[in-house]
Amino acid sequence: MRKLLNSLFITSPDVYLTLNGENIVVKKEESDIGRVPLHNLESIYAFGYSGASPALMGACAERNISLVFLTKNGRFLAKVIGESRGNVILRKAQYRISDSDSLSLLIAKHFIIGKVYNNKWILERMTRDYPLRIDLSMFKEVSRELSKNLIEIKNATDLELLRGYEGQAAILYNKVFDQMILQQKEDFFFKGRNRRPPMDNVNAMLSFAYTLLANDTAAALEAVGLDAYVGFLHRDRPGRVSLALDLMEELRGVFADRFVISLINKKIVNKNDFFVKENGAVIMIDEARKKFLKAWQDKKQEKIKHPFLGEKISWGLVPYAQAILLARHIRGDLDGYPPFLWK
Amino acid sequence: MQDNNEDEYLMLSGIQHFIFCKRQWALIHIEQQWEENVRTVEGQHIHIKADQPLIREKRQNKLIVRALPIKSTELGATGICDVVEFIQNDKGVSVFNSKEKYLPIPIEYKRGKPKKDDSDVLQLTAQAICLEEMLLCAVDTGYIFYNEIKHRVEVPISEENRIRVRKMFKEMHHFFNNNYTPKVRTGTFCKSCSLQHICMPTLMTKQSVSSYIERVLKE
Numbered sequence: 001m002r003k004l005l006n007s008l009f010i011t012s013p014d015v016y017l018t019l020n021g022e023n024i025v026v027k028k029e030e031s032d033i034g035r036v037p038l039h040n041l042e043s044i045y046a047f048g049y050s051g052a053s054p055a056l057m058g059a060c061a062e063r064n065i066s067l068v069f070l071t072k073n074g075r076f077l078a079k080v081i082g083e084s085r086g087n088v089i090l091r092k093a094q095y096r097i098s099d100s101d102s103l104s105l106l107i108a109k110h111f112i113i114g115k116v117y118n119n120k121w122i123l124e125r126m127t128r129d130y131p132l133r134i135d136l137s138m139f140k141e142v143s144r145e146l147s148k149n150l151i152e153i154k155n156a157t158d159l160e161l162l163r164g165y166e167g168q169a170a171i172l173y174n175k176v177f178d179q180m181i182l183q184q185k186e187d188f189f190f191k192g193r194n195r196r197p198p199m200d201n202v203n204a205m206l207s208f209a210y211t212l213l214a215n216d217t218a219a220a221l222e223a224v225g226l227d228a229y230v231g232f233l234h235r236d237r238p239g240r241v242s243l244a245l246d247l248m249e250e251l252r253g254v255f256a257d258r259f260v261i262s263l264i265n266k267k268i269v270n271k272n273d274f275f276v277k278e279n280g281a282v283i284m285i286d287e288a289r290k291k292f293l294k295a296w297q298d299k300k301q302e303k304i305k306h307p308f309l310g311e312k313i314s315w316g317l318v319p320y321a322q323a324i325l326l327a328r329h330i331r332g333d334l335d336g337y338p339p340f341l342w343k
Numbered sequence: 344m345q346d347n348n349e350d351e352y353l354m355l356s357g358i359q360h361f362i363f364c365k366r367q368w369a370l371i372h373i374e375q376q377w378e379e380n381v382r383t384v385e386g387q388h389i390h391i392k393a394d395q396p397l398i399r400e401k402r403q404n405k406l407i408v409r410a411l412p413i414k415s416t417e418l419g420a421t422g423i424c425d426v427v428e429f430i431q432n433d434k435g436v437s438v439f440n441s442k443e444k445y446l447p448i449p450i451e452y453k454r455g456k457p458k459k460d461d462s463d464v465l466q467l468t469a470q471a472i473c474l475e476e477m478l479l480c481a482v483d484t485g486y487i488f489y490n491e492i493k494h495r496v497e498v499p500i501s502e503e504n505r506i507r508v509r510k511m512f513k514e515m516h517h518f519f520n521n522n523y524t525p526k527v528r529t530g531t532f533c534k535s536c537s538l539q540h541i542c543m544p545t546l547m548t549k550q551s552v553s554s555y556i557e558r559v560l561k562e
Contacts, residue, residue: 087375089522113556150560224541225374308555309545324543329552331374331524336552341559 005042007300009293011286013048013072019056041065042316043219045212047289048072058082066219073283074208076215087225093330094243098230105159107246107329107337108233112153112162114250114339116169120146121343122253123173126180134179142172159233173253180261187271188264197281201274202260204282205292209256210248212296216316217251218244220323226330247322254342255315259299268295308338352414353515355422355469361511362462363532368515369524370538404431406438406445413473418512424470426450426488436480447474449485456491461504463487465511468504 008024010017016027024044026034038059043066046052052067060067061082068079097103120143127139149169156162178190181202190202198204218228218241231242233249263269273288284292300316313321322340329337353372360368400407406429414421429438429445438445449470453463464487471482486495518525533544550558 090374110552110556113560117560154560307559308549308552309543311545324541328543328546333524333526333546334552336556338552338555341556343559343562 006040007043007045007297008036008041009297010044010046010050011048011290011293013050015050017044017046017050017052017056019053019059024056038063038065043068043215045070045215045293047074064223066215066222068215068219070211072286074211074289076211079215079218081222090225090327090331091227091230094226094230097330098232098236101159104232105156105162107326108159108162109153109156110337110339111233111246111249112166112169113150114341115166115252116146116150116153117339118250118254118342119169119173120150122180122258123176130182133182135176139176139179142176145172162233177257181264183265183267184270197277197283199280200282201269201271202264204274204284205260205263205269206256208284208289208292209260209296210252213248213251213256213319214241214244217241217247217319217323220319221247221326223320224323224327226323226327247319247326250322250339251318254340255299255318259296263292263295304342307341307343348419349414349421351516351519352419352421353512353519355413355418355420355473356466357420357515358466358469358508358511359462361515362460362465364528364536365518365525366528366542367536367538369518370542372515373519373522373524405429406441413470413477415469415473415476417476418469418472418509419516420469420473420512422470422473424449424474425452427474436478438478446480447478447482449474449482450488450495451485452488452490454490456489457487457496464498465504465508467498468500469508469512471500472505472508 010026012028014028015033018025018027019038020035022039023035023037024041025032044060046067046069048071050069052069057067057080059065061080064082066079069077071077097107123139123143123146126134127136127143146169149165149172153162153165153169156165174190174192181188181190188201191200193206194200194203195207198207221228221243226243228241228244230236231244231246233246234240234242236242268291269288273285273291275283275285277283300314302315303312304315304318305311306313306318306321308325309321318340325334326337328334357368357372360371408427408429409425411424411427412421413424426449428448428450429435429441430448431443432446433444435444435446437443449467451463451467451470457463467485467487471485474480474482483500485498485500487498488495517523529544533539533542536542536544549555
């Protein structure tokens, strides 16, 4: 597997990004405040209003560096896409599958098998690591239910049924989510998912984590020549990276949820990192976002053994590995799409 | 490939990939995948000097032309000769913008040193076939300049190699027309392949996906 390169996060809104030779240069009021060689970079995330020169955008497109613009709160705005890597054959095969419910089902099922399996093992791991702090019998019960759910998913005969089983699995998992928060309980709790806008600290962090993850999976899909907008489980909707959201399902819990929970449990974030608006909407303050991104980068560098490839790779490369495996299945090299099954 | 359908022309340089690994060729030329590594960047670097199409040098009985676009209808291929030396010769042919008659000698620039396989030789042979077809003359020799030894090696354009080149382009066109990417045949050469991360050569020896899922779910 290739090496994972760095991500550059630009969090000050008043800088301008330019290209100088082989470097990205960060400018503030005409003076250079930072300079990084492009060949070290996997992706560049610009939060808030930051301008970037066309020359830099071109250089990123050429080198397959994803350059993404987000609002201060991490909501996706735009990204630079280069000439689509002419892999029209792969894309057409992808569209043919997407147009067929029965073919889509076969791949979509594996995304959801991955998701439910991984969530089950998040709970199992909790029962092993913190048997005295959680409602053990409830966790075991939910885990058993998820196992049953997995069998139903495997036998699902159409996409609607599959979505139904996925919904049931989500309800089960969300029921015990709050118990995984073991520290700072008065400031951090989970009563359910809300996102537009997030109404509590945990949801604010989950939203941010999912945005980052969706950008990573979209970039990975584009890099291997797939169309991130054409999905198998998520239906087409203009502007939605449906396939990136599909591929992300199996990583939501095991990467993003666990990450958010560990920030709370390790007390890397605290209640002062959040700001409550008049209507109860919660936003993360800039400092919190910086801490979050730093930890996110560290997490991506951690190594893990890929369950299908049997190879040690960094967490940050998992979306890329899965994107290649998906492309290889679509091109007929593999008999199915192997989900990332974590334990 | 007798018809003149230039849209279907393949890259001459692809012959190198094809000899190295048919799957690598298909990934690059059919699936349009590419990833730079040290070797590909070095390769580009040594071509900087050769890639100057607007310079034409005249030295005594030689006319030196760089970055000459070439093609062959017979092979259904197109590409660029790094350098072609036109040597004044009474048996030669007239070329555009010159009074004298010349015979062309293709010269290909390569990083590294002479290889064990004959991919460089066959690429040069393919260039010779193109030059013969475009200029209506015979090309019976060429050179490969190796950057590591800073030396050019003379290469005779043999009949046997011409036959092999024709056969290979036929096979490439067949794959190309069917959008067919051959499965991996792995080997030690996979380690030096610039596409190893995209191809994932170890995949083919892996368990099937269905048994992988069955096994993990049972655990």
